Amino acid sequence: MDEQYSEMGLDPGVEYLRDVAEGFAQLGRRVEDEGGHDPFQAITSVACERVQGAVGASITTLRYGEFLTVAATDERVRRADAIQFELGSGPCLDAIVTSTMYSPCDLRTDDRWPAYGRRVADELGLHSMLSYRMLLPSTGTVAGLNLYAEAQGAFTERDTMIGLLLATHGALVATAAFYDRHVQNLERALRSNRGIGTAMGVLMANHKVTEDQAFDLLRITSQNTNRKIVDLAHEVVQTGALDVTPHQRPLVAVSPPDSLTSRPLP
Incomplete structure (x- = not known):
């Protein structure tokens, strides 16, 4: 690759940095296009596209002592991960546990994971790997x-x-995406709590009840009408009144059992 750049009159170091920068930009766009909902899937697809020779990529997580593939570019690499989980041995597991990068060149003959190497080569036709630990502290x-x-x-x-570099940058992108999602959830919860608090104030003023009694009114009405407290609170704030009318569920016609319909009339 460096020889190609030299023949083109380009500095290999500059081209390398440009490749990395383009990879980072591509990852950012991919995560943004997916709305931040699945940054892991974006990382695997970009890594597979940017690293020459790769035919697939996956991300495995370790949480509460359990390994799980959370993103994969195809079912073959997902199966390759599953074999590691089954055997309890493989580059991916070791990279996560020991915080070390592994790059086996010939899995079939690598004596560090003999059982895994033979199976992944014979069953899936995969002979080389790169495995990196991703730090997601938050x-x-x-x-x-x-x-x-x-x-x-x-x-x-x-x-x-x-x-x-993609594993390191990808971990930062994933952490930021998860943090943004957490903040959005907190903001929604805060808005809901504010709405409920405002509705309780309206009920306390209109009906001369205590704070606990106002919340009980919302809670009991929610149960009796099959509506969410947040929706009831919004209605109270808008109208000043609490609608306690039950919401009727649609009636479903039920046919009598055959034992009754087939019984002769007296």
């Missing part, structure tokens, strides 16, 4: 990024470094 989760290749020794030193 989510309570430890994760690992895995890249799979069919060829032996498929990943160059350049590929390894690009994968490492």
Whole structure:
């Protein structure tokens, strides 16, 4: 790759940095396009596209002592992860547990994971891997990024470094996305609590009841009318009144059992 850049009159170092920058930008766009709902899936797809030789990528998490594949580019790599979970051995698991990067060039002959290497090579045709630990300190989760290749020794030193940078940057992007989602949930809860508090104030003023009694009015009405307290609170704030009319559920016609319809009339 560096020789190609030299023949083109380009500085390999500059092109390398440009590749990394483009990868970061692509990851940011992908996460934004998905609305931040699944940053892990965006990371796997971008990593697979940016690292030459990779035919698939996955992200595995360790939480409460259980490994789980939370994102994968295809079912083959998902199965490759599952074999590791089944055996309790593999580059992905070790990368997460020991916080070390692993880059086996020939899984079939690698004596660190003999059972896994033979199975993933024979059953899935995968012979090379890159596995990185992803630090997600604010989510309570430890994760690992895995890249799979069919060829032996498929990943160059350049590929390894690009994968490492994407794993590091991807962890930051994922953490930010999860933090934003948490903030949005808190904001929605705060707005709901404010609405309920305002509705309680209206009921206390209109009916001369205590704070606890005002909340009980909302709670009991919610149960009797099959409506959410938040919706009732919004209505009270808008109208000044609490509608206690039950919401009727649609009637469903029920046919009598055959034992009754077939019984002769007296």
